[in-house]
Every structure is written in structure tokens, then in C-alpha cells.
Amino acid sequence: MSASTPAGRKQIHLAAHFPGVNSTTVWRDPDSRSQIDFSSFQHLARTAERGRFDFFFLAEGLRLRERKGRIHDLDVVGRPESLTVLNALAAVTEHLGLAATVNATFNEPFELARRFASLDHLSGGRAAWNIVTSSDAFTGENFRRGGYLDRADRYTRAAEFVEVARALWDSWPSGGTPRTVRHSGPHFDITARATLPHSPQVHPVLIQAGDSDEGREFAARTADIVFSRHGTLEAGRAFHADVKGRLARYGRTPDQLKIMPAATVVLGDSEADAQERAAHIRRQQVSPQTAIATLENVWGRDLTGYDPDGPLPDVEPVPDGELAQGWAHMSDRFGIAARWRALAEEKHLSIRELAIELTARQSFIGTPGSVAAAMDEHVRTDAADGFILVPHLTPGGLDEFVDQVVPLLQERGVLRTEYQGATLRDHLGLGRPEPRPEESA
Amino acid sequence: MTRELHLSVALGSAGPRPAAHWTGLVQLAELGALDFVTLDDSLDPADGDGRLDAVAVLAHAAARTSRIGLIPTVTTTHTEPFHTSTALATLDFVSEGRAGWLVDVSITEEAARATGRRDPAPAPELWAEASDAAEVAARLWDSWEDDAEIRDAATGRFIDRDRLHYADFEGPRFSVRGPSIVPRPPQGRPPVAVVLDAQEIDIRWELAARHAEIVLLDADSPAAAREARTELRRRAGRDDLRVLVRVGLAPHAGPPLTGGLDALPDLLAEWHAEAGTDGFHLVTTTPTEELPAVIHDVVPALRAGGLFRATHTGRTLRDHLGLARPDSRYAVRTEAAL
Ligand SMILES: Cc1cc2nc3c(=O)[nH]c(=O)nc-3n(C[C@H](O)[C@H](O)[C@H](O)COP(=O)(O)O)c2cc1C
Numbered sequence: 056m057s058a059s060t061p062a063g064r065k066q067i068h069l070a071a072h073f074p075g076v077n078s079t080t081v082w083r084d085p086d087s088r089s090q091i092d093f094s095s096f097q098h099l100a101r102t103a104e105r106g107r108f109d110f111f112f113l114a115e116g117l118r119l120r121e122r123k124g125r126i127h128d129l130d131v132v133g134r135p136e137s138l139t140v141l142n143a144l145a146a147v148t149e150h151l152g153l154a155a156t157v158n159a160t161f162n163e164p165f166e167l168a169r170r171f172a173s174l175d176h177l178s179g180g181r182a183a184w185n186i187v188t189s190s191d192a193f194t195g196e197n198f199r200r201g202g203y204l205d206r207a208d209r210y211t212r213a214a215e216f217v218e219v220a221r222a223l224w225d226s227w228p229s230g231g232t233p234r235t236v237r238h239s240g241p242h243f244d245i246t247a248r249a250t251l252p253h254s255p256q257v258h259p260v261l262i263q264a265g266d267s268d269e270g271r272e273f274a275a276r277t278a279d280i281v282f283s284r285h286g287t288l289e290a291g292r293a294f295h296a297d298v299k300g301r302l303a304r305y306g307r308t309p310d311q312l313k314i315m316p317a318a319t320v321v322l323g324d325s326e327a328d329a330q331e332r333a334a335h336i337r338r339q340q341v342s343p344q345t346a347i348a349t350l351e352n353v354w355g356r357d358l359t360g361y362d363p364d365g366p367l368p369d370v371e372p373v374p375d376g377e378l379a380q381g382w383a384h385m386s387d388r389f390g391i392a393a394r395w396r397a398l399a400e401e402k403h404l405s406i407r408e409l410a411i412e413l414t415a416r417q418s419f420i421g422t423p424g425s426v427a428a429a430m431d432e433h434v435r436t437d438a439a440d441g442f443i444l445v446p447h448l449t450p451g452g453l454d455e456f457v458d459q460v461v462p463l464l465q466e467r468g469v470l471r472t473e474y475q476g477a478t479l480r481d482h483l484g485l486g487r488p489e490p491r492p493e494e495s496a
Numbered sequence: 497m498t499r500e501l502h503l504s505v506a507l508g509s510a511g512p513r514p515a516a517h518w519t520g521l522v523q524l525a526e527l528g529a530l531d532f533v534t535l536d537d538s539l540d541p542a543d544g545d546g547r548l549d550a551v552a553v554l555a556h557a558a559a560r561t562s563r564i565g566l567i568p569t570v571t572t573t574h575t576e577p578f579h580t581s582t583a584l585a586t587l588d589f590v591s592e593g594r595a596g597w598l599v600d601v602s603i604t605e606e607a608a609r610a611t612g613r614r615d616p617a618p619a620p621e622l623w624a625e626a627s628d629a630a631e632v633a634a635r636l637w638d639s640w641e642d643d644a645e646i647r648d649a650a651t652g653r654f655i656d657r658d659r660l661h662y663a664d665f666e667g668p669r670f671s672v673r674g675p676s677i678v679p680r681p682p683q684g685r686p687p688v689a690v691v692l693d694a695q696e697i698d699i700r701w702e703l704a705a706r707h708a709e710i711v712l713l714d715a716d717s718p719a720a721a722r723e724a725r726t727e728l729r730r731r732a733g734r735d736d737l738r739v740l741v742r743v744g745l746a747p748h749a750g751p752p753l754t755g756g757l758d759a760l761p762d763l764l765a766e767w768h769a770e771a772g773t774d775g776f777h778l779v780t781t782t783p784t785e786e787l788p789a790v791i792h793d794v795v796p797a798l799r800a801g802g803l804f805r806a807t808h809t810g811r812t813l814r815d816h817l818g819l820a821r822p823d824s825r826y827a828v829r830t831e832a833a834l
Contacts, residue, residue, distance in 0.1 A: 083649045091679055093559070093590045117578070119660070119675060126657040126675070133640065133655075133679040136579070139586035142552040146515065146559035165610045166539060166575060173549035177515040177556045196673035197578045227546070247610035248541035251512050251548065344652040 064468045067434045068313055068441025068483060070154070071103035074449055075114045078414065079319075080131045081339040081447050090131050090449055093143060098450035100144045103151055106457035107471045109482040110152025110183055110260075111144065112282075112443055113137040117161055118194045120381030122348060123357070127381075129345050138170050145178035152479030154183035154262060159213040160190035161198045165247050168220040171259045172251045180255025180478030185262035185282060188213045188270075193380045210269040212242045217261065217277055223249045224258035225490040257488050260479050275301035278312060279485055282443055286316035286417020291438030313440040313483060318417040320444060320456050326421050333420045336447050337411045346410035352379045353391050363407040367399050416445075427463035434469065501768045501803050502531045502740060502775030502817060504565070505790060507783045509536040510553045511545035518548075521783050522557040525564055528791035529808050531816040532565025534598050534689070534712075534777070539574050539607045551583050558591035565813030567596035567689055567710075572629035573622050574602060574611040578672055581633040588681035593812030595686040596710065597633070599703065601626050623699040628667040630688055630707040635663035637685045638824040639675035661826040683814050684821045691742070694724035705731035709819055711739045712777045718770035725773055738774040738817050741767065745790070746781040757789045761797035768803065 323329025355376020446452020550568035663674030
């Protein structure tokens with residue numbers, strides 16, 4: 056019901072990703088501003104609110120990435136701590152949801168549940184938590200527990216973490232008295248009374264980002280939103296069908312989980328103009344140095360001698376060559392290298408062209424009219440329920456989209472012209488979670 | 497000319513009132529040109545109303561104020577030092593240089609069981625750990641030199657990684673590798689504050705001597721305050737230490753107020769002259785009642801006596817307190833090595 060207007064058009068959910076630490080941001084552009092000053096966060100958040108977006112989104116990384124034993128220096132580095140920025144943004148926005156990515160491995164449930172409840176109180180019910188599970192010994196070196204978790208344990212800890220957090224959020228009903236939560240499990244053993252009564256949303260909107268079978272199952276059981284990488288029509292539909300198909304097992308209906316892949320938008324006066332701008336942006340994102348670095352992460356060896364505009368290296372990857380730390384783990388180097396070689400041969404790609412092709416994600420490229428139509432088609436045909444837009448410029452990267460595409464989506468009747476409710480759950484059409492009456496953790 | 501005093505206020509801990517309530521109080525304190533506000537916090541299950549996270553409340557207030565210093569309590573016993581350091585650096589960014597950190601520990605059994613990570617420990621052990629947490633925070637704040645971001649298009653480098661440094665801290669309770677994920681905050685290092693009792697020289701004094709730039713002092717006489725300040729500066733071996741005497745505003749709430757708010761300006765002037773301390777930290781119990789009286793009555797009286805500034809003259813908390821912005825310890829080392 057909530058997903059459609061009276062005319063029956065499925066509504067598009069939009070989120071704005073503050074482009075963080077990666078090669079998305081074209082920091083060489085003269086319009087690129089600070090990645091860290093509050094004014095940048097405020098600009099992007101206010102733009103998103105002007106565009107009637109559902110929420111503003113921050114990613115997280117808890118250790119600076121390294122290559123060849125040294126800090127990676129080619130991409131934007133340095134970002135603030137998410138919850139603190141979002142609490143400040145809550146003061147300069149009114150409706151926009153505020154989503155923080157926070158790792159379930161390097162935090163404790165009592166403390167984090169309280170921090171999210173605080174954001175939900177201070178923002179009047181606009182908080183969301185993107186629960187990530189990435190963990191390794193490298194990141195663990197910044198934390199007390201020092202260690203990391205095996206792949207298999209990550210989601211069991213995350214699931215238990217969320218269970219405890221929910222018990223805490225539920226345990227102090229509005230106008231009631233707080234109950235004591237007792238929990239004893241493989242990862243946590245706590246006895247606690249919540250420090251805060253129900254926040255406006257009872258508990259924050261839960262987002263999951265992670266693609267494995269365990270990740271998808273965790274999403275189906277727990278999350279309100281999935282942040283995915285599957286943005287193309289075909290991959291999106293397959294992912295959508297798979298994840299939504301898992302919901303019934305947990306007594307949930309398909310509209311209780313929104314699938315929102317990452318996407319970029321490049322606009323032009325004509326299709327050709329937009330394509331040209333997109334190609335230019337991609338070349339700026341993947342500098343010659345970044346192209347070589349992309350390959351080195353798989354080859355596990357120094358490739359600086361190779362010409363980025365020339366063919367792929369003729370040498371084989373080093374099996375255990377851990378050149379890079381802080382990137383997604385490479386399990387099958389030879390397989391990946393073979394696939395990349397085949398792709399480069401088939402399409403006649405240089406190293407840099409291949410890196411550009413590999414790091415591409417769903418991108419809407421065209422005139423405002425064709426972009427609005429394409430986004431609508433993705434959502435209408437269940438390739439997605441909306442998008443997390445990742446601009447390539449900080450902080451003005453969504454200005455054009457909001458000025459030129461948003462009005463067209465609104466004309467189509469697929470994007471709100473005004474916020475209808477107060478909370479992020481209202482924007483998402485999710486309804487208020489039913490606090491569980493009995494202590495159950 | 498009369499020596500000016502520093503004036504700040506403790507707002508207690510943040511019950512779950514709407515954000516506008518807390519922001520309104522901070523704005524009122526700013527109107528009075530106070531140096532800073534403090535907001536208490538703890539991970540103990542709350543009594544009564546409940547309690548919001550202090551960094552969160554002050555981050556929210558930061559976006560609606562522009563001058564006043566913002567000092568949340570963050571306890572070190574159950575919190576990751578890395579998270580504490582990045583949250584406070586971020587508070588410094590969102591406030592454009594107005595953050596501080598009131599260090600405290602959590603000794604209660606309840607907090608230990610709520611977090612579930614460790615058993616309660618004796619106070620001296622917890623304060624030693626707090627001192628380590630302050631050391632780690634400082635190293636992480638310094639771990640990016642101020643000019644580490646270079647955006648050098650020619651070489652494709654966004655940062656100069658030679659100006660980023662590992663914190664490499666190893667202690668009995670934790671180790672942290674670094675560098676920070678947050679660049680160096682606007683103040684270099686947000687000033688560290690700690691509450692001490694003039695009567696009782698304990699392990700907290702070590703933390704103060706090593707890390708604090710603001711001491712909030714309980715003292716029951718000007719002479720005791722004077723002595724404590726001298727002793728602190730001696731131990732610290734530096735004079736960038738501001739000692740503010742804590743004054744309870746409610747009857748019987750703490751030393752040394754006896755005569756009610758009307759008598760406060762004279763009393764503060766007297767103490768200021770006799771104790772040689774740097775100012776006062778006014779501790780409210782009902783801030784909605786006491787803060788307006790402080791701003792509308794006490795502050796003007798102090799101004800009339802030439803003891804307090806009419807407006808903020810600087811921008812950052814360090815500016816207000818007359819504390820210099822420190823260089824990154826790592827930058828100094830690099831130069832020394834040349
Ligand atoms: C779209 C997407 C975004 C992600 N963003 C983050 C992030 O901001 N921070 C982080 O630590 N991990 C992030 N991750 C990593 C996931 O938390 C997870 O650890 C990783 O995907 C491995 O889990 P999986 O095996 O289920 O995919 C992201 C993953 C995906 C798919």
C-alpha cells in the first residue's frame with residue numbers, strides 16, 4: 056500500500072551517499088571541496104532534503120588502507136566519525152533520514168544501541184544503522200579486542216548484536232518503566248537496563264550491506280533496507296527476486312524490505328554529451344596510478360613498470376602476494392586474473408580501460424528526461440526499490456540531479472513532492488516496529 | 497588592569513528532552529560569552545528520565561552555535577579509545593574548533609555488566625587506563641600532520657603519506673596502531689579536562705599533569721585552590737593548564753556557595769583575587785532555572801567589575817582559554833631529524 060500512489064505508480068526511494076574514501080571522488084576537479092569540513096556535509100544533506108530524498112548515507116572504514124606496506128595515497132583519505140556528523144546534520148535538516156554505517160565487530164551492543172537511540176531522539180525519529188560486518192586482523196589492530204572474526208562468525212555476532220540491541224531498544228516503553236535485559240550467548244553476556252526510553256522510531260531503520268548467502272539471509276531476517284551493488288536491470292532483478300524470496304521464511308512481506316543499489320548519475324544536454332562527460336569522469340576517477348594499483352591488488356606484485364595505456368601484464372599473479380590491506384579480500388587471484396585477461400582481449404582494453412570497466416557500477420547517463428525514465432523503469436520492473444546515489448563531486452555532486460531530474464520524477468508521480476510523515480520509517484512506508492512485550496534476548 | 501576570569505557551566509547530564517531544549521541552553525550560555533559548557537555522561541543504566549549520549553547532544557548544539565566551547569564527558573572504561581578519539585575529533589570539526597573532552601571512568605558494577613566485556617576494576621587501575629586513553633587520543637589527533645592533504649594532480653596523490661604517522665600505542669589494556677581515520681582536528685588537539693579534588697591528591701592528578709589543559713577543581717577555600725594550582729603546574733612542568741574552581745549553584749550542592757545567586761558575583765570576585773585560579777565552573781542542578789540567572793544577573797555583574805569579557809574575542813575553545821594550538825608531535829620530530 057505505502058509503496059504506491061493512488062494512481063498505482065511504485066514510488067522511488069532515494070538516498071544520498073556522501074562520497075567517502077574511494078576512487079569515486081574526482082578530487083582534482085576545480086569544483087571539488089573539502090571532504091571533512093562540516094559545510095560539505097551540510098550542503099549535500101540539504102540538497103538531498105530539497106530533493107525529498109529518504110535519507111543521507113555515510114559509509115565507514117576503521118583503518119586507512121595500505122598498499123605495499125604504506126598508506127594508500129591515490130584516493131580521498133580521511134573522514135569523520137559518522138554518528139557525530141549525523142547528530143550535527145540533524146540540527147540543520149528537518150525531514151531527511153540520517154544513516155550511519157557502523158561495524159558490528161568493533162563495537163558493543165549496549166553502547167551502540169544507546170548512541171543510535173540518542174540520534175533517533177535528537178533527530179525526531181530519523182536514524183538508520185547500516186550494519187556492516189567487515190573485519191580482519193588489519194582493522195582489528197586499532198581496537199581492544201585486537202582481533203577479528205572468521206567469516207562464519209561475523210554474521211552470528213552481527214545477528215546476536217542486533218538481537219541484544221533490539222531488546223534494549225524495546226525494554227523501555229514510552230511512559231512505562233524500563234525492564235532489565237538479560238542476555239547470555241556465544242558473543243555477548245550482559246545484564247542491562249536501557250539508558251533511554253523509546254526513541255520516536257522505537258529503534259532505528261536497519262540497513263544491511265553484504266552480498267554472501269549469509270548476508271542476504273541476515274538481511275531477510277533483520278533489515279529494513281538492503282544496500283546492494285546489483286544495480287543493472289538484469290542483476291538487480293535477480294538480486295531483488297532472491298532477497299525478497301527469503302522474506303516469507305521470517306513472516307515478512309516484500310514491501311517490508313527495500314532494495315537500494317548504489318548508482319551514479321551523469322547528465323548532459325544530449326545523450327552524446329552525457330556519454331562524453333561520463334567518459335571524462337571515469338578517466339579522472341581511474342588515473343594511470345589508480346589503474347596500476349587496481350591490478351596490483353589482484354596480481355599481488357609490483358606492476359609499476361607497466362604502461363597503464365598498454366596491454367595487461369604478461370606475468371602471473373603471486374599466490375599469497377598480500378600487497379594491499381583494507382580492500383576486499385582476494386581469494387582466487389589466478390581465476391580473477393584469467394577473467395580480466397579474457398575481458399581485456401575480447402574488448403581490446405588497455406590496463407587503464409580495463410580498470411575503468413571493472414570499477415564501473417550502475418550508472419544513469421543521459422538527459423534528465425532519459426535518466427528519469429530509466430530510473431523509473433528500474434523501480435517499476437523490480438530491479439530495485441530505489442537508489443543510493445553516489446556523486447563524484449563533494450559536496451555539489453547532486454545539485455544537478457536535484458534541480459533537473461527530481462522535478463521530472465515528481466511529474467511522473469513516482470517521487471514525493473512533500474514529505475508526508477516525520478520519521479524515516481514514514482518515508483519508507485515501513486510502519487512502526489512492534490516492540491516485543493517480553494524480554495526475549 | 498584586573499585579571500580576567502574564565503567562566504563555564506556544567507549542564508548536568510542530558511535527559512531525553514527534545515534537541516531544542518539542550519540546544520537552547522547551550523545558546524543561552526553562548527549569549528553570556530561563557531568559555532564552555534560541560535555535559536556529563538556515563539554508561540551506567542540511568543535513573544529517572546534516562547540520559548542521552550553527551551557527544552551526540554553537543555554535536556547537535558554545535559550546528560546551532562558558533563562560539564561557545566563544548567565539552568562532553570566521555571568515559572574510558574568500556575569504550576574503545578579509537579572511537580573516542582574519532583568522535584571528539586569530529587566534534588571539533590562540526591563545531592569548527594570548539595570541542596574539549598572531560599575524561600571520566602566508570603567504576604560501577606552495573607556499567608560493567610551492561611557492557612559485558614570485563615569485570616569491574618579498582619579506581620586506580622581505571623584511571624591509569626584513562627590516562628592511556630588520553631595518550632592514544634592525543635597521538636591519533638597528531639597522527640595526521642596539518643598539511644597532510646596535498647591533492648597533487650601531477651603525481652595523482654591526494655595525501656602525502658609521509659605526513660601521516662602510526663600511533664603505535666601498546667598498554668596493558670589495549671593497543672592501537674593508527675593513524676586516525678579522521679584528519680587532524682581544527683584545534684590540533686581538543687583540550688582535555690578532568691575533575692580533581694584539592695583535598696585529595698590521587699592518581700587522577702597524574703592524568704591531569706600529563707594530559708589535561710583544563711582542571712575543574714573542588715576546593716573549599718581560596719588557599720586550598722591556590723595551593724592545588726601551584727602543585728598541579730609543578731607536576732605538569734608547564735603553565736598551559738587552566739584551573740577552574742567548581743561552584744555548586746544549588747544550596748548544599750557543593751563548595752563553596754552559601755549566599756545564593758545574589759551573592760555570587762561578589763563571592764567569585766573575592767575568590768578570584770585570593771585563590772589565583774583561572775576562573776570558575778558553575779555546576780547547575782536545574783539548568784533551566786539556574787542558567788538564565790547566571791547569564792542575566794551574574795555575568796553582567798562580573799562584567800561591570802571588569803572581571804569578564806563582553807563577547808567572545810576568539811573563535812575556538814583554545815582561543816577563549818588562551819591556550820596555544822599545539823603542533824603535531826610527529827611534525828616536530830620530522831623537523832628535528834633533518
Ligand atoms: C554495497 C556495499 C557497501 C558496503 N559498505 C561498507 C562500509 O561502508 N563499511 C564496511 O566496513 N563494509 C562495507 N561493506 C562490506 C560488508 O559489510 C561486508 O563485510 C562484506 O560485504 C562481506 O560480507 P558478505 O560476504 O556478506 O558480502 C559493504 C558491502 C556492500 C555490498
